[in-house]
Amino acid sequence: MRNLLKFFRIFMLVLFVAGASLSFGANPSVPQKDGKQYAEVISGNNALIAPSDRANPKIYGGPEVEAIKTWGIDSPNSYGFGEIFTLLQGHYFSVIFGILIVLVPLAFLGHFMVIGQKKFNHGKKIRVFSSYNIFVHWCAAIPFVALCLTGLVMVFGDKLGGGGFVRFARDVHGIATIVFAIFGVLMFLMWFKSALPRAYDIDWLMIMGGYLSKEKKPIPAGKFNAGQKMWFWVCTLGGFAMVISGAFMFFQFSDINTLRMMALAHNFIGFLIVALLITHIYMAVFAIEGALHSIIDGHMGEEEIAILHSYYYKEINAA
Ligand code: HEM
Ligand code: HEM
Secondary structure (H helix, E strand, C coil): CHHHHHHHHHHHHHHHHHHHHHHHHCCCCCCEECCEECHHHHCCCCCCCCHHHCCCCCCCCHHHHHHHCCCCCCCCCCCCCHHHHHHHHHHHHHHHHHHHHHHHHHHHHHHHHHCCCECCCCCCEEECCCHHHHHHHHHHHHHHHHHHHHHHHHHCCCCCCCHHHHHHHHHHHHHHHHHHHHHHHHHHHHHCCCCCCCCHHHHHHHCHHHCCCCCCCCCCCCCCCHHHHHHHHHHHHHHHHHHHHHHHHHHCCCCHHHHHHHHHHHHHHHHHHHHHHHHHHHHHHHHECCHHHHHCCCEEEHHHHHHHCHHHHHHHHHC
């Protein structure tokens, strides 16, 4: 009952925050030009306004943006991260994201075909996740997946035809950020102790978690193995870094060079997040038969724990 009340309170908070941001997003007073929204216009940074009168005089206006599009190495008028940002943003980021979303799934397809699924006896089951764990996992995971999908829509925005669809993805990206920011913190608090590094994690890494062999030998891992721990830190701390760099891009409350740094960080951490999310889904859905059930009904087969989480199994038996 107390858990139910807790869930209800969190839900009401999320509904309130999402409602408030939706009404903000639909604000008809946001200036539009040729169907596009101009951040410079919104914050008084229109190029028609003299730099000294702009809300943020260090952010460029329309004509400067046109000139920047031709920047390369050693461009005139550029300073700070101007050139490197223009080069990476204009030519490389979308290519790297494209390579990642093709190559990572292909590598796992190869693993699935060569090594195949690990199968365990589904006889006796042990409860490993509480209802609260499951609830928080999905409330953080759903907006997080939405962030990655809508982020990719923005990255490939021009190839997808731009316009309303990409602007909609951008709005969803913003709203999903608020939901993730709340549940990401709850996820961090609930699992960080189990994700602290231990000496046996090195052994796990040395044998690549046993995923390259078909043998069923006990693997050195606690409640979470080293790979899962890595995912935990990337999706929580990396996720918070994405919230912060995203907030800089949304509110534009810094000078242009800091903005570029934030956009660069958003993309670099984005690579890691997209690659590891695909890995996480592969491990949960395909690599181990029935593994997904643990995060749906909280139970895991005893044999799977004894083999894949051997130190955790010893802990449970000792308790
Ligand atoms: C469709 C997407 C997803 C599926 C099917 C899925 C499934 C699972 C499963 C089965 C587990 C339990 C693993 C085990 O202990 O054996 C788990 C754990 C976990 N999930 Fe997800 N998950 C998904 C998306 C996400 C997302 C987007 C996040 C990030 C916010 C996330 C964060 C975690 C974390 C931190 C853990 C605990 C550590 C770990 O097992 O890696 N999951 N998930
Ligand atoms: C935890 C994950 C993430 C969070 C919290 C997050 C948050 C944000 C926020 C708050 C913004 C500013 C939104 C706006 O200007 O309207 C933003 C912008 C952006 N994000 Fe993310 N993001 C995440 C993941 C990603 C990923 C994985 C990608 C790429 C695949 C991505 C690509 C982008 C792009 C391209 C923009 C620029 C949009 C613009 O020009 O306004 N994001 N992000």
